[in-house]
Amino acid sequence: MKAHDTIRAALVQAAARLGVSVTASAVELERPRDPAHGDVATNLALALAKSLKQPPRAVAERLVAALELPPGPVRKVEIAGPGFINFFLAEAQLASVLEAILAAGERYGRSDPGNGVRVNVEFVSANPTGPLHVGHGRGAALGDAIAALLEGTGHAVVREFYVNDAGTQIDKLARSLWARVQQRVGRDVQVPEGGYHGDYLIELAEGILAREGRAFADLPQEEGIGRCRSIGVLSQRAEQDEDLREFGVKFDVIYFESELYRGQLIERTLADLTRRGYTYEQDGALWLRTTAFGDDKDRVLRKSDGTYTYLLPDIAYHRHKRERGFARAIDVWGADHHGYVPRLQAGMKALGYPEDFFHAEIVQLVRVMRGGEEVRFSKRTGDFVMLRDLFEETGVDAARYFFLMRRGDSQFVFDVDLAKSQTEENPVFYVQMAHARMSGIFRVAARDPAAVRADGTDLSVLDAPEEVDLMKELAEFPRVVEGAARTLEPHRITGYLEGLARLVHAWYHKYRVLGEPEEAARLVLAAGARQVLANGLRLLGISAPDRM
RNA sequence: GCGCCAGUAGCUCAGCUGGAUAGAGCGUCGGCCUCCGGAGCCGAAGGUCCCGCGUUCGAAUCGCGGCUGGCGCACCA
Secondary structure (H helix, E strand, O other): OHHHHHHHHHHHHHHHHOOOOOOHHHOOEEOOOOHHHOOEEEOHHHHHHHHHOOOHHHHHHHHHHHOOOOOOOEEEEEEEOOOEEEEEEOHHHHHHHHHHHHHHHHHOOOOOOOOOOEEEEEOOOOOOOOOOEHHHHHHHHHHHHHHHHHHHOOOEEEEEEEEOOOOHHHHHHHHHHHHHHHHHOOOOOOOOOOOOOOOHHHHHHHHHHHHHOHHHHHOOHHHHHHHHHHHHHHHHHHHHHHHHHHOOOOOOEEEEHHHHHHOOHHHHHHHHHHHOOOEEEEOOEEEEOHHHHOOOOOEEEEOOOOOEOOHHHHHHHHHHHHHOOOOEEEEEEEHHHHHHHHHHHHHHHHOOOOOOOEEEEEEOOEEEEEOOEEEOOOOOOOOOOEHHHHHHHHOHHHHHHHHHOOOOOOOEEEEHHHHHOOOOOOHHHHHHHHHHHHHHHHHHHOOOHHHOOOOOOOHHHOOOHHHHHHHHHHHHHHHHHHHHHHHOOOHHHHHHHHHHHHHHHHHHHHOOOOOOOOHHHHHHHHHHHHHHHHHHHHHOOOOOOOOO
16 A cells, blocks of 8 residues: 555655664554554564664654655554554545555455566375375365465466376385276285275276276286276376366476486486585485484485485475476475475475575364264275365365465364354355355446446545444455465465455445445445455455355 | 474464554354345453463563473385
């Protein structure tokens, strides 16, 4: 908002007059919780107290005395509490946010601090060994929202999914599937130890036999397992893609581990690490000196049997991201992998990459509750609850919203009954309903809300407390988006939307729009509120329905 | 044993990188439907911010030491 910039600049100038050099971005402006403390406040005097060796209030007095604000946006400046400087904005300033919203439309809330920086966001990256479960769903919702937040703040984002199609897990999948094929033709073969026991491989085995004929089961074992490997990976990948598509997540790049081997990227990475002096041989294995970067112990890159551990391909993969020109690589990982962060980070530093290149966002596990009881297992996989089962029951919007409404790093209980309920208790419903209500006004008025403009409308009649509060909240949206993007915390958006929806409902309930003397101005307010609700929901990948 | 994450109202959780009297929803209690959707709105009660020590003008927030819970600590992925 323009008033913020004006205040910021004036404060920087005032500080300079006191002999302190402050950058504009270092001046913190916030909206006080208590309206009696004004519309904008800064703690600048408190922050400068130490270096000036003066009491905060005295610093505040001097700052205000040195402050030169152009006439217009600010009508009053106060010093309060321990030394806060509070600014009170002119009323006209407040309503101008509506003009800004309607002029920007879908773009309201977007900003450009990212300045076109290229960011790779990798998430889900499930092994192609079975269906996606709810934990993947939380990662999918979070990764997609983080990507959208970064896009909304001016970053060039690529959404990426990494497929481990070359490891031992894939061998287990192939052998498990082969065993199921044998079982279906009546042979007494067991699914191997540590293999995949879920019913979905029985279904897949039946499909193979139906398509290929019984002769498939009589293939030589090596060939049969090989066929099972490619069929298994392809079918699981296809199924995961379909789940993700229906969940509303679209990836720009699907990267297969096997591509790393084809491009000699593993060997090149190993050569880099060695050339930089961070590898050594011991006990027949090749080690990476990760302790040089804060890891507990050094890690093996190449085992004594000559094969690679998981770490080396992963370093190679992230090196490849760097080579593709990304300034940042953000990975969304499940909590069960968090112990892995220090060694991959060490790998990045061993390659000489800056500290902030790689960042792992850890997502804690999800528990699912229904009817007051925990739902642990899915029949089909014999394991976790499947993502598909969840969103088919609750709807995609509710599932995504619920995954996003808590910080990723806190454990989360998904209440299926709440997600399905069509009442105010359900936050998704509550927020979407606020949007639908605003749309309803325009439906009755037979107007297109997207075509509403503030030009020439007298907005000074929007002076009821509920209307003032609503406009102030609408003005906060761009800052909320920026904060959420900076901290990679989409839950700030859901929290904001719930607060905004509350104000919208309260306003709607108390004041009529159509047929009132204030109709024109209130239509502008309704259109603005509707736009911000829609923009917030869209950012999270959730629909903004016009009626429910 | 070591590491990471969490511990805030009866419950689920926020708390904007150290600021003003710690907030919201649900639940509880009490009000409100001639209406653009009551599928909603308004109000009240409710706190040892896990405990202790420290850092400073100021700590839920930072540091140290404990306690509780989750997850990790492979030449697995």
